[in-house]
Amino acid sequence: MNGTIWCLHGAVGMAEDWKGFSVPGWAVKRVDLWRFLDCCPMSMPGFGAALNREVEATEGVNVLLGYSMGGRLALHALLEGGPWAAAVIVSAHPGLEDEGEKAARRASDAEWAAKALKGDWKSFLDEWNAQSVLGPARELGGNRQLLLQRRQAVARSFMDWTLGEQQALGGRLAEIDCPLRWCVGERDAKFRALGEKTVDSSQLWVAEGAGHRLPWEAREAFAKMVGEFLEQALS
Known part of the structure; x- marks a missing residue:
């Protein structure tokens, strides 16, 4: 089955991060x-509705793929309804349940927003990539220096799309009416545990030897898995 895979990048990411990703028989739409x-x-939720409207204006079979922040946004698009035949969620958080943790995350992301908007851009990028959850520094495909001209939007994402404002969506996944594959890295302990808690084992794929940035750490295995999942889910 031919169609389009709509790919959503992560925080402080770029559409170009998906440049090396391909699945035979499928077009790839790298979403900015x-x-x-x-x-x-x-x-x-507003983003989810906006993306769905955009996709509904197109023809063909549409698949949603979101990484990290993009995975959280993808969940909102799926829960808003829309023309999705299948979805792949990668290294994403289903949402915090504790109000204290939410408040702490909002405060932390407000600091990131200030650094993104007013700080030295290279220092901001270096500090962002030094986070232990992201694992070893790895080139994802896009030149982050080019994001300097988008710094206002990047800063706004830490306020509008912070995990601290997200509802806990784990209990709502049964509302998603298309096949779903949840992907985590074997070495990404936190998000692997979240994945194991959030979805059934039949929906979970663990990338051997990979961490949080598994689409780039396990490029071939990830692309192969996506192709096989879509063939099985949509045949």
Whole structure:
């Protein structure tokens, strides 16, 4: 079955991060998430509705693939309903349940927003990539220096799309009416545990030897898995 895979990048990411990703028989649409925040604030459900409207105007079979922040946004698009035949969620958080943790995350992301908007850009990037959850520094495909011209949207994402504002969505996944594959890295202990808690084992794929940035750490295995999943789910 031919169609389009709509790929959503992560925080401080770029559409170009998906440049090396391909699945035989499928077109790949690399979505620039920053354009949704260029003019004004937008909530996560608002993003989901906006993306769905955009996709509904196209023809063919559509698959949604989201990584990290893009995975959280993808969940909102799926829960808003929409023309999705299948979905792949990668290294994503289903949402915090504790209000204290949410408040702490909002405060932390407010600091990141200030650094993204007003700080030295290279220092901001270096500090972001030094986070232990992201694992070893790895080139994802896009030149992050080019994001300097989008820094206002990047900063806004830490406010509008912070995990601290996200509802806990784990209990709502049964509302998603298309086949779903949840992907985590074997070495990404935190997000592997979240994945194991959030979805049934039949929906979970663990990338051997990979960490949080598994689409780039296990490129061939990930692309192969996506192709096989879509063939099985949509045949």
